[in-house]
Amino acid sequence: MKHVAARPGRASPTELLTPAEMDRADALAAAGGVAVERLMDAAGRAVARAVMRRFRPVRTLVLAGPGNNGGDGYVAARLLDQAGWPVAVAALALPRTGSAAAAAAARWRGPVLPFGPDAAGRADLVVDAVFGAGLARPVEGLVAATLAAAGGPVVAVDMPSGVDGATGQVRGYAPQAALSVTFFRRKPGHLLLPGRLLCGEVVLADIGLPSGVLAQVAPGCVHNLPGLWRLPAIAPGAHKHTRGQVTVVAGAGMTGAARLAAAGARRGGAGLLTLVAPDAATAHVLRAGAPGAIVTEATPEALLADPRHATWVIGPGLPPDPATLGLLRRVVAAGRAVVADAGALGAAAADPSAVAGCAVLTPHEGEFARLFGPAGEDRLAAVRRAAALTGAVVLLKGPDTVVAAPDGRAAINDHAPPWLATGGTGDVLAGLVAALLAQGLARFEAACAAAWLHGEAGFACGAGLLAEDLAPRLPAAMAAAVARGG
Numbered sequence: 432m433k434h435v436a437a438r439p440g441r442a443s444p445t446e447l448l449t450p451a452e453m454d455r456a457d458a459l460a461a462a463g464g465v466a467v468e469r470l471m472d473a474a475g476r477a478v479a480r481a482v483m484r485r486f487r488p489v490r491t492l493v494l495a496g497p498g499n500n501g502g503d504g505y506v507a508a509r510l511l512d513q514a515g516w517p518v519a520v521a522a523l524a525l526p527r528t529g530s531a532a533a534a535a536a537a538r539w540r541g542p543v544l545p546f547g548p549d550a551a552g553r554a555d556l557v558v559d560a561v562f563g564a565g566l567a568r569p570v571e572g573l574v575a576a577t578l579a580a581a582g583g584p585v586v587a588v589d590m591p592s593g594v595d596g597a598t599g600q601v602r603g604y605a606p607q608a609a610l611s612v613t614f615f616r617r618k619p620g621h622l623l624l625p626g627r628l629l630c631g632e633v634v635l636a637d638i639g640l641p642s643g644v645l646a647q648v649a650p651g652c653v654h655n656l657p658g659l660w661r662l663p664a665i666a667p668g669a670h671k672h673t674r675g676q677v678t679v680v681a682g683a684g685m686t687g688a689a690r691l692a693a694a695g696a697r698r699g700g701a702g703l704l705t706l707v708a709p710d711a712a713t714a715h716v717l718r719a720g721a722p723g724a725i726v727t728e729a730t731p732e733a734l735l736a737d738p739r740h741a742t743w744v745i746g747p748g749l750p751p752d753p754a755t756l757g758l759l760r761r762v763v764a765a766g767r768a769v770v771a772d773a774g775a776l777g778a779a780a781a782d783p784s785a786v787a788g789c790a791v792l793t794p795h796e797g798e799f800a801r802l803f804g805p806a807g808e809d810r811l812a813a814v815r816r817a818a819a820l821t822g823a824v825v826l827l828k829g830p831d832t833v834v835a836a837p838d839g840r841a842a843i844n845d846h847a848p849p850w851l852a853t854g855g856t857g858d859v860l861a862g863l864v865a866a867l868l869a870q871g872l873a874r875f876e877a878a879c880a881a882a883w884l885h886g887e888a889g890f891a892c893g894a895g896l897l898a899e900d901l902a903p904r905l906p907a908a909m910a911a912a913v914a915r916g917g
Contacts, residue, residue: 445654446645447843448616450565450596456615456644463641467531470614470638471499475506475535477636478558478588478612479514482507485610485632486584488516489555494546494577495536496561496592497524502532503588504560505539512541519554521546523561523574547573548580557581559606563589564596564618569603584609590620591629599623599831600808607631614638616645619652619811622843623831652811655834655844655883657917660876662909663700663867674702675869678734679744679862680758683709686716688748688773688858693724694902695862696744699881700909701869705740707731731758735765742768742790742869747858751777756785763788768868771823772861776802789823790874793861799827815841824874826864828857832882836875844879847886848894855898860885863905880917884908 448456461467482491493508495501505520512518519542526532544550551557561574570578570593578585578592585608590596593605596618611630613621614637620626621633653659665674677696681689689706697704705725708714717726727734734740743762749755756778762769768790771779776794779785780801786792792802799806799817806813810833818825818835827833832844860881867877885901887908892900 444616445656445659446616446650447619447622447652447654448648448650449619449652452648452650453615453618454565456640456648459644459647460640463644465639465641467499468534470640471502471531471535472506473638474503474588474614474636476510477614477634477638478503478507478586479510481610481612481634481636482511482556482558482586483514486556488514489583490553491516491518491556491558492544492550492554493518493520493558494551494561495520495522496563497522497526497532498562499532500560500563500588501526502530502535504558505532505535507558507560507588508541509539518542519544519550521550521577546577548576551577551580552582554581555583556586557583558586558588559592559608560588562592564594564613564620566593566595566602569593570605571603575604578606579604581606587611587630589613590618590626594620594626594629596620598809598811599626601625601629605629610634612636615640616650617654619843622654622845623810627831627845651839652841652843655842655846655879657883657912657915659842660872660880661917662880662912663870663872665700671702672739674700675742675866675871676703676705676739677701677742677744677862677865677869678705678707678740679747680707680731680749681709681713681717682748682750682774683713684750685748686713688855690717690720691855691858691898691902692744692747692772692862692865694721694899695859695905696866696869697721697723698902698905699863699866699884701866705734707734731762735762735767740767742770742865744770744772744861744865746772746775747861749774751780753778759789760785770861770865770868772857773798783817783820786823787821789821790868791824791826791864791878792817792821793826793828793857793864795828795857811835811841811843815839824878826878826882828860834875834878834882840875842879844882844886846883848889850892850894850896851886851889853896853898856885856889856901859898859901880912883917884912887911
């Protein structure tokens with residue numbers, strides 16, 4: 432499971448708006464009497480404020496596009512100039528006559544330079560107000576050359592030009608920003624790779640959009656943080672049976688994967704954990720492991736007769752063959768909640784209907800591609816399609832983990848260190864998801880919570896992490912989540 436992220440701090444609010452949704456929010460605000468000029472002035476003021484808080488006065492060039500992003504840049508230039516900064520503006524094209532951006536440009540009385548690499552190369556600080564999140568075409572030619580020539584740090588207005596705010600993909604060229612100032616709500620591209628790596632520090636500014644606008648837009652994607660979900664509380668009278676039971680099916684060859692899933696489930700709060708061994712030799716190996724796990728050679732069918740075996744993990748350490756798929760289908764048909772991973776997903780390759788009815792699927796990029804086809808550039812849309820197709824919550828693991836529910840809800844998790852990219856960590860995650868399900872958390876919330884807790888435990892382990900290091904760190908990760916509102 433590969434992750435790349437610096438440890439992000441808590442961010443609030445959590446809703447993410449695509450550029451199209453942000454346009455709708457602006458339109459709704461305007462329809463409600465909030466002038467575009469007022470929003471633009473607030474946005475430019477937020478950019479100027481963020482720049483002045485982080486940099487000393489230096490030769491600053493504002494690269495202004497013809498749209499509202501450029502209008503924000505003109506306002507920022509004017510305010511920096513009023514604060515005594517040496518500022519010039521280079522305009523890619525003039526704003527549309529009569530627009531709010533044209534009004535902002537008319538108020539700029541400072542130097543205007545030709546838009547090109549020479550001006551950018553002489554600046555000590557460049558404000559990128561060319562296109563922003565609502566990118567309509569690839570950044571190429573003169574714009575790309577100018578951004579690439581920046582002689583100092585780049586401050587992006589909303590999003591570095593060239594980064595698609597909806598997908599995080601780079602369209603043509605995008606600069607590496609030291610700082611991005613965005614407005615009202617973050618965009619998915621601030622969290623999805625590779626865009627996240629190009630945004631630098633992200634500052635979220637309130638520019639005065641009415642709070643009721645958000646409910647009208649009804650965004651379907653959120654930044655995965657505690658508060659989006661709450662961990663199951665343990666009642667004073669709880670006992671092992673009330674805390675849920677997780678059943679993990681072990682394979683004959685890779686017993687370590689099942690043991691890691693079992694450790695994730697036990698540390699994740701499951702009251703009982705049963706490892707199902709396919710034969711006596713495998714059972715012997717499993718019994719030599721952690722003493723708190725129950726090991727049985729009973730058939731899955733025998734266990735399904737007991738309603739307490741309500742939550743299953745199927746896949747870690749199992750071969751991607753018809754027998755594994757047959758087991759999966761029998762457990763699903765029995766009405767049990769199944770977390771499908773690894774071999775179970777491989778066994779269903781190219782046949783998404785085979786995993787229909789599972790509670791949660793936890794594929795990595797390769798497993799997702801074999802099951803649903805490549806995720807492509809729009810991971811968010813791809814995971815939503817997969818969830819709708821199977822009726823399962825789908826957790827696509829990666830440096831920008833995406834979780835989607837069949838009803839279209841989605842979350843992006845960036846809370847994970849790169850050293851989680853080692854074998855076995857995904858097995859721990861599968862067990863953790865199952866533990867939260869067994870304790871009564873809803874499927875989408877369980878997957879989101881598990882992704883965040885998994886990353887928090889990884890941060891606590893530090894570089895050099897091994898998969899078996901993760902589970903012991905989960906109790907502290909859960910305490911950290913509760914402290915942050917989860």
